[in-house]
Amino acid sequence: MMIIANSVKIRNFNLSLFIVVLLLFSCKSDNNTIRIKGSDTEVNLVADISESFHTINPKLLVSISGGGSGLGIASLINGTTDIANSSRRINKKEIEIFYNKSIQIDSFIFAQDAIAFVVSENVNINSISTSDLSKILNGTYSTWSQLTRENLPVNIYGRQSNSGTYDFVKNKLGIEFSTHAKQMNGNAQILEAIKADNSGIGYVGAGYLIHGGIQGLKALTIFTDEPTEAVSPLDAKKISIGAYFFQRPLYQYFKVMDYKKVKPFLDFEKSEKGKKIIHSSGYYPVEL
């Protein structure tokens, strides 16, 4: 009995070894697949683009996954992706690592994204200054009383720290997030939470508002302390002239030695068709 059980185990072991070897071989980067990894903000957009890219270039396969900008760049470092989607600029530490490994990288900005600050429509506020926003997000205001005269607690719904959106908001305002800020798994979860919470505030990519539905929610217009008018994150015209405070370029990083391989895809993103997809997905194409 023992021997039978064990010999089965050994056979299974061999089989699994075989599968592992098979996987290892199939993981070796071949030239027909462009692997794209990174920002969760960009993943839907790039997936849309690659779908129509595939109809034009059926020979080239594109595999896309999310996981956050930090993950994308780490994957580029570790050699498990060809393009790293990143909604933030590559940071000093990461540049240093590429430098130490003597890998040359290049970047490509293919679209502009706007971050919307969202509250429930029951919150009595339509626009907010960047300084008030800072005080809310870093925990100085623990209730809404300073802004809306309602004594409700501020609940912050943010992204997890491996998200480029998290870094972007933090750096743009120059704050540290309150430690009471909840870290949600993604844009959709943030929107759902705020729909249910009449005193919550959160930030999501504007693209998610257009697709995820804005019912029951409000996107705050934002103004800076200089006397300018408040700008909505859904205002394409204002964003194309760079007037919205929380707008950012969406980057794609790649190794210079891979340029030939990824060029067809980058070219497609720049084309008229690519721009159209970018716009209809709720992002703003870069004017060339």
Next chain:
Amino acid sequence: MSIKKRERIDWLFKQIFKTTGFITISLLGGIFFMLLYNTVSFFIEINPIDFFTGSQWNPSSVKSKFSIVPLAISTGLVAFGSMLIAVPLGILTAAYISELAPKKLQNILKPVIEMLAAIPSVAIGFLGIVLLGPALAKLFGIQNGLNALNGSILLALMALPTIITISEDAINAVPHTHREASLALGANKWETLFKVTIPAAMPGLIAAVMLGLGRALGETMTVLMATGNASAIPSGFLDSIRTITATIAIEMGEVPYQTTHYFALFAIAAVLFLITFIINLLGEYFANRLRKFHH
């Protein structure tokens, strides 16, 4: 078959079994060594006193803060809460199944409870987001149900099969003569159960609780999804928490290898490993006592 051939086959199998055994041990040793090595690298850069006494975990800020305290409190809180729910429920269910339930019901209950263990943790986490979260928010009049209580309830659900199965074995293992003696002295069914059977099965019950606790401490996906992941030190069950496991899962993707932050994740993993290791050891110890008692 000649004797020589037989001996050769015998020898061959002996070697194969030996290797498989050693592979497991060396894997464990390798993991342990890697944890230890990276943890030491971390403590070369960061003072252990700060690590164990600070109050903030915020590695991505300019002045990186690495303190396990808020994470450890979160993990402790959610695990403790889950045991508060799962222990009485689990032991009473086990007592019911082994002592009171009719045979037919017993045959249904046991497999159904064991099925609970087969639900993937990600599915349970999903329930926590869409079902339990909103329900808790409504029940307690709070804005959002992603908090320690949510995590505790879900973890209790996940620890229940372990606790019930082992408790049931423990209660079954109490010799019949104990019960008969108690009944003969005039004790009724309840007195026998609470004053004789359960105390006699105590080592086994403790083992069950320890193993269930180990399960709750190490669970990742469910707490990551359902507890809100706010890294402030929680002040109660209705606060969002961020456990050690969730922190590792969230942050490991973003860290460049061989940086302080990377080593920090290994350090908190090592602490978690140590805690679960001790708890499993205790569980095994009590389970062994039960075995001795049984024979």
